[in-house]
Amino acid sequence: MYEFPSEVEIRKVLLTRREGVYSDIVVELEVDGVFESIFSGNLGNINKPHEILLPETPVVTPPAEGSSKISGKVTFEGAAAQLPVKAFKTDDSTFSAKVTSAADGTYSLDVPGVTSRVYVFSHQEYGTKFNPSTAVAVGDIIRPTEHNGFLYECTTGGTTAADEPTWPQALGASVTSGDAVFVTKRMYLPKIHGPVLVEGESVVIEVGSPSILKGMTERVWPTVFETPEVGNGTEKVSGGVLLPDGRVYNVPANYSRAAIYDPSTDAVAYTPAIGSGTGKFRGGVLLPDGRVYNVPHNYPNAVIYDPSTDTVTEIAVGSGVAKFMGAVLLSDGRIYNVPANHSNAVIYDPSTDTVTYTTAIGSGSYKFAGGLPLPDGRVYHVPHNYANAAIYDPSTNTVTETPEIGSGSGKFLGAVLLPDGRVYNVPHTNSTAAIYDPSTNTVTETPEVGSGTGKFVGGVLLPDGRVYHVPHNYANAAIYDPSTDTVTETPEIGSGTGKFVVGVLLPDGRVYNFPYNYAKAVLVSTGTYPEVPLEACLNPMFNKY
Known part of the structure; x- marks a missing residue:
């Protein structure tokens, strides 16, 4: 796991081009004179969509006396x-200028002699690594010696203990070290905007806008593109994940093997x-x-596939039939x-x-269908036949329930975390989608989305913040826009019933629809987007079912 250095200095930015378009953004950090690299590219907004670090509304003034300002x-x-x-600078990726914004957030950067485009970065203060028996003051930021994704702000000054404390991983939780007290804060990756032209161009960034860089080369795809046949038979695939090499792993339901689709070659291989x-x-x-965990439904064991060796291992998980539907990667790496x-x-x-087993969660059959990790580390269970959603807290092994969400049976199947931190429940038989707000424990309904029963299975958050609904029995995919509370539809995708189940976002902006009864997978383009960093698509917040 990446560990942030004691002194964080962003020194260089590298843009990688793949097939003629920008794909990955690498940020180099200087650590005691040695360079390390992390992937960024607005990843902070994707990792933590409800709270963002954002350089807002850069305005570039014309050069004056050999100097330009942002x-x-x-x-x-x-x-x-x-x-x-x-x-x-974008032309040679070298460091150009640095300043600290004022208390009101405003800043002015001098970039003398620069006439090319530049990228503008900002990041939170990462503080210092924990030191034993050391004086700390109120407001000091401390990082654990082993990075856990959180920072700790001193609220009561004093001297830290000789031994490092056990750091809590719940926002707002307190921890004492010696006679000093700290409160848990979130750690974010750097935020990036650009390219900005240093010649009087005016650029506006909207808070909560797409989690990608503006101004990058764009590619136009066909709206609907069908792959070669993926597996055969009915109910063959039940979801899947994007692999680190950009290929798509199709989890087998009835099919004997997993299929792996390569978007770069439009070819299918089998495990x-x-x-x-x-x-x-x-x-x-x-x-x-990099291995893939296949969630057991009727099979007695979970199966883990290793793409690097093309081998599988098994472990007994649970008992009975229709045991589990979907899984979530917890912050500590457990499933x-x-x-x-x-x-x-x-x-x-x-x-x-x-x-290990949790306490009992819900009751009845097919009570939940899918889950997602909330930003505070808890797990949200999507209500299928159960009246309420359930929320499990791994730190306390406790379960709470939301107010009732939807009505009837088979209500929702899959969910998407919206950029503002709310949970969008994808309608399966429910007439509308339901949006749950963890901050207020309230539920709102959207306008009607599609019609009929079994209409959608799973959703995908698009780069522009809209929600794509994967069509199961419904003819078209539906797209919900949270900013306008409106629904639009794509052209017809596939044919028949039980066509597709869930989907994943590819780095080129298209949505891969996993084939359930339909012979082929379908890649759907919902707009013209810049290339999305692969690391963003691999984020466990989205790359799961």
Whole structure:
């Protein structure tokens, strides 16, 4: 796992081109004179969509006496902030200028002699690594010696203890070290905007806008593109994940093997046999080491496929049939299996190859269908037949329930985390989608989305913040726009019933629809987007079912 250095200095930006378009953005950090690289490219907005660090409204003034200026404002978690702002030239990726914004968030960067485009960066203060028996003052920021994705702000000054404390991983939680007290804060990756032309161009960034860089080369795809046949038979695939090499892994339901589709070659390859029987698995999760966890549905074991060796391993998880539907990667690397018929959720730990059981969650059959990790680390269960959504807290092994969401049976199947932190429940038989707000514990309904029963299975958050609904029985995909509370539809996608289940966003902006009964997978283009960084598409917040 990446560990932030004691002194964070962004020194260089590298843009990688793939097939003629910008794809990945690499940010180099200087650590005691040695360069390290992390992927960024507005990744902060994708990782933590409800709270963002955003250089706002850069305005470039014309050159004066050999000097150019970039001015604007920085906000952090929605408020003006005093933070570092830096610029890098796009023509040779070198560092150009640095300034700290004022208390009201405004900044003005001098970029003398620069007539090319630049990228503008800002990032929160990452503080210092924990030191034992060291004096700290109120407001000091401390990082654990082993990075866990959080920072800790001193609220009571004093001297830290000789031993490092056990750091909580819940926002707002307090921890004491010696006689000093700290509160848990979120750590964000740097935020990037650009390219900005240093010749009087005026650029506006909208807060909560797409999690991608503006101004990058764009590619236009056919609206609907069908792949070669993927597997055969009916109910063959039950979801899947995007692999780190850009290929798409199709989790087998009835099909004997997993199919792997390569968008760069439009070719399909197959794994060895994975499990046996029908309805074997429902969904998959990409493990941090690149392996794929196949979520057991009727099959007694979970199966882990290793793309690097083309081999599989198995471990017993739960009992009975229709046990789980979907899974979530927890922040500590464990796999949370979402219960459908199983009384408990089961958590698999890849580091120890062991399973643990939660307390009972919900009741009845097919109670939940899919889950997603909330930004605070809890797990949201999508209500299918159960009246309410359930939320499990791994830190306390406790379950809470939301107000009732939707009505009837088979209500929702899959969910999407919106950029503002709300949860969008994808309608399966429910006439409308339901949006749950964890901050207020309230539910709102959208206008009607599609019609009929079994209309959609799963959704995908698009780069512009809209929600794509994967068509199952419904003829078209539906697209919901949270900013306008409106629904539009694509042209017809595939034919028949039970066509597709869930989807993943590809780096080229298209949505891969996993084929359930339809012979082929379908890639759908919903607009013209710049290339999305692969690391963003691999984010476990989205790359799972």
